[in-house]
Amino acid sequence: MKRFLRTKIRIEYDGSGMDVDAYVSESGATRLFMEEQAPFFLSDALGKQVSVTVLGLGVPSVLVLESLKNGSFFGVKFLEVQEEARKFLASEIQIRGEVPPWVRKSPRIPVSQSEAEYPVPNLGVVRSLGKEHFVNVANFSPEGVRLESYGEALVHLKVGSEIGFDLVTNRGEVLSQFRGKVQNVFASAGDVNDYPDKGIRRAFGVKFLEVPEETLARYRSLIRDYCLVFKKKMDSGR
Known part of the structure; x- marks a missing residue:
């Protein structure tokens, strides 16, 4: 089953930024956890390229929105990850990651x-x-x-x-x-x-x-x- 690493990431867009907890995989991050209402700059950045820092790695990404039964969540899709960075990320996910409750039993x-x-x-x-x-x-x-x-x-x-x-x-x-x-x-x-x-x-x-x-x-x-x-x-x- 697919594993995710729950960790803090930083998102920056057009001079604004924020740190937020998220579930990270090799292809992006999902379930961005926000204690308060999402800042306005996230709405402006939806569907656009943003700068994301995860585990000290800078990764160009696209901000996305996912709607589920219990609400909507922001997430990011990685656009490009260098090979060494990808291996490091994969290793961290394998060592410290977990299988979240929403992961399906049958592979897609x-x-x-x-x-x-x-x-x-x-x-x-x-x-x-x-x-x-x-x-x-x-x-x-x-x-x-x-x-x-x-x-x-x-x-x-x-x-x-x-x-x-x-x-x-x-x-x-x-x-x-x-x-x-x-x-x-x-x-x-x-x-x-x-x-x-x-x-x-x-x-x-x-x-x-x-x-x-x-x-x-x-x-x-x-x-x-x-x-x-x-x-x-x-x-x-x-």
Whole structure:
């Protein structure tokens, strides 16, 4: 299971800064703990590049916001970590880190657009408020999926919202009639450098509520096929 190190980090943006406790991983920090209301500069910095210092390391990052059942939390996504700094951070997390209570039992399988040999659901069609919206699939697991959209089309979805959706695999197969509940919402300003004109990127963690028996069997078969390809690549040393 993924481990996090609870430690103090410093965030600086446009001449303002603050020290705050957070759960740190190799890719960023989440659950920024604030005893008082968040300072105004954090709202201004949302989705923008900020300077973060963690364990004495300066790491360029992006400030993000994640909405969960029990409230919203600021977090940071590391943009670039030098190799030696990354190794040091990984070592500290391994030695002093912990598995927080929210970490899932089943691992999430990442969806990569560049690794076509892996069978994955890479697109979704979300049905909400009488309309259909096309979204990307960021990752998937036996219990749910993480869906991503840009702009304001799905801004109305909140934690607890129920949606119907279909998944489309990179093999062209359609898995239909999923029903799920939004567990968390993650918002950031695009991918900063890659898609600056797309506006806010919203990611929704969705837990399955109802799945037709045939669709569920095909979905589980997809996960099995992914694992077989992964094992084959590991065995071949690629």
